[in-house]
Amino acid sequence: MSPSGQRFWINTVSLDHVEAAIEGGFTQADHGAGKRLRRPRPGDEMIFYSPRTSLQGGSPVRQFTAWATITGEKPYQAYVSDDFQPWRLAASFHACQRVDAKPLVGQLSFVTDPAHWGLPFRRGLFPVPQQDFATILARMTA
Numbered sequence: 001m002s003p004s005g006q007r008f009w010i011n012t013v014s015l016d017h018v019e020a021a022i023e024g025g026f027t028q029a030d031h032g033a034g035k036r037l038r039r040p041r042p043g044d045e046m047i048f049y050s051p052r053t054s055l056q057g058g059s060p061v062r063q064f065t066a067w068a069t070i071t072g073e074k075p076y077q078a079y080v081s082d083d084f085q086p087w088r089l090a091a092s093f094h095a096c097q098r099v100d101a102k103p104l105v106g107q108l109s110f111v112t113d114p115a116h117w118g119l120p121f122r123r124g125l126f127p128v129p130q131q132d133f134a135t136i137l138a139r140m141t142a
Contacts, residue, residue, distance in 0.1 A: 007044045008133035010110075012121045014058060015050040018065050022093045026078075027068060029125035031055075032086025036125045037075045040089060044070045047136050049101060049121050062118070063098045064136050096140040104139065108132045 011029055013021070021027055027046060029037045040046065048066040052058040072090030079085050105117040110128050113119065120126070 007040065008128050008130050009040055009044060009046040009125060010049055010121070010128050011046050011125045012049050012051060012123070014052050014055045015061050015065055016054045016058070018048045018050055021048075021068075021091070022066055024088075025090060025092065026072075026088040027070070027091045028086050028088050032084065034075045034077070034087030037087050037089050039125070039127075040070045042070055042073060045133060045137075046070060046091065047133065047140070051118070051121060062101050064101055064104075064140055065098045066093055067096045067137060067140055068093045096137075097142075099136075099139045104136060107135050 011027060013028070017028065027037070027040075027048075046068045047064050048068070050061040050063055050065040052061055068091035070089060071092050072088075075087040075089045077085050078088050102117065105111045105114050108128075109132055110120050110126075111117050
């Protein structure tokens with residue numbers, strides 16, 4: 001957390017879902033569950049990590065794929081289909097480039113075992129130190 005109270009997040013989301021979120025101006029977490037999505041606040045920053053092109057299989061991506069600022073006060077439920085009404089939180093996405101994650105893992109404090117660097121991302125949505133966020137963002141906006 002920054003001195004101003006701003007927090008920094010990583011959200012693990014398949015690339016197809018990131019692209020839908022960019023288009024729709026929202027973020028989702030945990031396959032549409034609302035519990036952890038209540039933690040980010042307006043003004044918090046979020047970087048998206050995409051392990052694969054799609055949730056159900058897909059090709060490996062393993063990149064940081066998007067950057068957003070949270071704009072929503074609280075999650076809202078969206079209707080996608082009769083059996084899927086995910087919780088979402090409004091977000092404003094910024095121009096950036098996708099970058100491979102693996103070359104950065106040695107510089108990220110939340111990656112404690114470089115041999116198994118992908119494990120932290122299995123948590124889905126999680127907070128990261130401001131310095132780690134800045135390290136990733138510097139590559140994404142270079």
